[in-house]
Amino acid sequence: MIPVTETLIPPADAERSAGDVLLEVEDLAVEFRSDDGAVRAVDGLSYRVEAGRTLALVGESGCGKSVSSLAVMGLLPPTARVVRGTARYRGTDLLALSPTRHRAHCGTHVAMVFQDALAALNPVHTVGYQLTESLRSRTGTSRREARRRAVELLDLVKVPNAAQRVDEYPHQFSGGMRQRVMIASALALDPDVLIADEPTTALDVTVQAQVLRLLAEIQAERQMGLVLITHDLGVVAGVADDVTVMYAGRAVEHAPVRDLYAAPAHPYTRALLRSVPRLDSGAEVAGGRLPVVPGRPPAPGRVPSGCSFHPRCDMAQDLCRTVEPPLDDVAPGRSSACHFAAELLGGARA
Amino acid sequence: MGRYILRRSLLGVATLLLVMFVLHLLTTFAIQLNGNPALAFFGDKVPTESQLAAVETRFGLDDPCYDQTGNPCLGPFVERLGQYAQGDFGTNLRGREVTDIVATAAPNTLKLFLVVTIVWFVLGMGLGTAAARRRDRSADHGIRLTSVLIDAFPIFVLLLVYRYVFAVPLNGWAEDTFGAGSLPALWFRPSFDDDHPWATLLVPGILLGLAGSAAFIRLVRASQLESYAGDHVRTARSRGLNERHVVTHHVIRNSAVPVVTAVGLTFTEALAGAVVTEGMMNIYGMGGVLWEAVRAADVALILGIVTILAAVTVVVMLVVDIAYAALDPRIRYA
Ligand SMILES: Nc1ncnc2c1ncn2[C@@H]1O[C@H](COP(=O)(O)OP(=O)(O)OP(=O)(O)O)[C@@H](O)[C@H]1O
Ligand code: SF4
Numbered sequence A: 001m002i003p004v005t006e007t008l009i010p011p012a013d014a015e016r017s018a019g020d021v022l023l024e025v026e027d028l029a030v031e032f033r034s035d036d037g038a039v040r041a042v043d044g045l046s047y048r049v050e051a052g053r054t055l056a057l058v059g060e061s062g063c064g065k066s067v068s069s070l071a072v073m074g075l076l077p078p079t080a081r082v083v084r085g086t087a088r089y090r091g092t093d094l095l096a097l098s099p100t101r102h103r104a105h106c107g108t109h110v111a112m113v114f115q116d117a118l119a120a121l122n123p124v125h126t127v128g129y130q131l132t133e134s135l136r137s138r139t140g141t142s143r144r145e146a147r148r149r150a151v152e153l154l155d156l157v158k159v160p161n162a163a164q165r166v167d168e169y170p171h172q173f174s175g176g177m178r179q180r181v182m183i184a185s186a187l188a189l190d191p192d193v194l195i196a197d198e199p200t201t202a203l204d205v206t207v208q209a210q211v212l213r214l215l216a217e218i219q220a221e222r223q224m225g226l227v228l229i230t231h232d233l234g235v236v237a238g239v240a241d242d243v244t245v246m247y248a249g250r251a252v253e254h255a256p257v258r259d260l261y262a263a264p265a266h267p268y269t270r271a272l273l274r275s276v277p278r279l280d281s282g283a284e285v286a287g288g289r290l291p292v293v294p295g296r297p298p299a300p301g302r303v304p305s306g307c308s309f310h311p312r313c314d315m316a317q318d319l320c321r322t323v324e325p326p327l328d329d330v331a332p333g334r335s336s337a338c339h340f341a342a343e344l345l346g347g348a349r350a
Numbered sequence B: 001m002g003r004y005i006l007r008r009s010l011l012g013v014a015t016l017l018l019v020m021f022v023l024h025l026l027t028t029f030a031i032q033l034n035g036n037p038a039l040a041f042f043g044d045k046v047p048t049e050s051q052l053a054a055v056e057t058r059f060g061l062d063d064p065c066y067d068q069t070g071n072p073c074l075g076p077f078v079e080r081l082g083q084y085a086q087g088d089f090g091t092n093l094r095g096r097e098v099t100d101i102v103a104t105a106a107p108n109t110l111k112l113f114l115v116v117t118i119v120w121f122v123l124g125m126g127l128g129t130a131a132a133r134r135r136d137r138s139a140d141h142g143i144r145l146t147s148v149l150i151d152a153f154p155i156f157v158l159l160l161v162y163r164y165v166f167a168v169p170l171n172g173w174a175e176d177t178f179g180a181g182s183l184p185a186l187w188f189r190p191s192f193d194d195d196h197p198w199a200t201l202l203v204p205g206i207l208l209g210l211a212g213s214a215a216f217i218r219l220v221r222a223s224q225l226e227s228y229a230g231d232h233v234r235t236a237r238s239r240g241l242n243e244r245h246v247v248t249h250h251v252i253r254n255s256a257v258p259v260v261t262a263v264g265l266t267f268t269e270a271l272a273g274a275v276v277t278e279g280m281m282n283i284y285g286m287g288g289v290l291w292e293a294v295r296a297a298d299v300a301l302i303l304g305i306v307t308i309l310a311a312v313t314v315v316v317m318l319v320v321d322i323a324y325a326a327l328d329p330r331i332r333y334a
């Protein structure tokens, strides 16, 4: 056999310093094979992750958040395939690599936290085993050393009684603790980029906040690039630096989080923001129900012509039904895929 | 874990008692309906009253309940349980201890079983794993088709065809090529030879293993496919582990629970197959002895052997249950 360290772990990581571009996804498109032909689940998504920053990927269920992340990780199901685009990790296009070499980047350079930790962790192995199996299998760390690392990792994610709990199984943990284990296992090889796919949706609200804070702390401390996937803009405010809003498989708005909250440059973002409960304006929660974005997102393969949001948009004009708006810069550091983004922003300023 | 094993053991003992009782009822009713099996002792001769009575006493058939159709004969059952508990399984019609017969027959059956188990386990794990890994590709289709084909030939058909079509020419060819007493010649002997148990057991064992492997291949494939679809496999891959590690530690390991369960079921199937195989290939083993005992209406021998086989099955099931708990922590800590 070829020495493990040489082939499986790509060259030693460069130091991470704030602002380094770690991961750049460009024009990504993913298709699913189905009975009635190929169906686009992601269609021209671009985003960029920098060291020390958190990017939130936001959008309704089914807009392609998970599928695009799985594509980056090379974990798409056999029925899906990347049809276009690149995902460059420090300049190397992961999507152009052989599956084996792509796999080698997983865990060390780009790691992923999954939503449902109970299903995502293996029920028949101890938590300690799962925390360090990559370490042991890829770097030949001894059993003893691995155990020490496992305890360290559990400490890092603030699981009480770490030394004792490493020998327990996932089903013996509560939901919140299990999600912490999931996070710890993704951190085992100190990845540059962590993609967290709805890491807190399965948890109740207080636990949700704790886990998010933990993620944010670890991200800041390690100068990691974090991609936080969520369908809840409310979650984003305290944690993210930048936000990319997705609709029907593509990005429709990108902005620093403050700017986005202050003045959305896309009607879809505006509708999403309206559905977020706000402590300062009780008026919007009047009637006891939050407004949701009216209508439903299109099923992949049935995306409307022109602007894909037009059937649900309260600003839609004739132009929107025929001409697809490109994702263009509308202000420094901001872009929007709406024909009337300038008006929207201007209106907010006026 | 301790309580789990205790619970399972008690369940096993209860199962064994139930099996013995059902067996007792069946033989009792058979005696009541078909007449006195003690007559079998005399073959074609017609015994006198006193001779018959003596034989009935010796085999415990003198209880009047055997003349009353529908009577469950609980008395003799309890009596027999007491004898079994002291290791006394009675004698066959010729007066030989049942335990003695078992002691000479069991080793051959064990040898047959070893061959069978190795064959079906290797085929099942090997082909099942290969099929799951190449799902919906030609290797997978080929393996599934093979397993269905094997199922189309029950063990006795396989044995019949082998014994009457292939064994003689193969044996002749091997004797011509390698010499009369050579190993290949023994392999293809159409019947068992006590002096060369391993060599003459090999082919029947392989055939029986082949017959048992078909369902096992499909089960291994199905349970591994289920594992492959599990989220935990995706997580393992996201850790950058190589595919071989993922397959052994997250696919095969996780499918071990249903597979071990199937081992228990396949074992009982192989037990039934062994009875047929030993009978057809004249192998002197538990199945062969049972086969003869049934033909000779030797009640004590039938009861003794079936009880021992049932006990072995119960023990295997218990081992399976314990393995099951050892493999799945969710059961262990329940
Ligand atoms: N295995 C699959 N087979 C076919 N289509 C799929 C499959 N997985 C996802 N899709 C399609 O791809 C689209 C994007 O799915 P994805 O899981 O990325 O959504 P998401 O944004 O992560 O939503 P959620 O918030 O519900 O997790 C969905 O609309 C779905 O129809
Ligand atoms: S382009 Fe038109 S339909 Fe699309 S979001 Fe803008 S206004 Fe609405």
Ligand SMILES: [Mg+2]
Residues within 6 Å of the ligand: A065, A066, A067, A197, A198
């Ligand atoms: Mg998702």
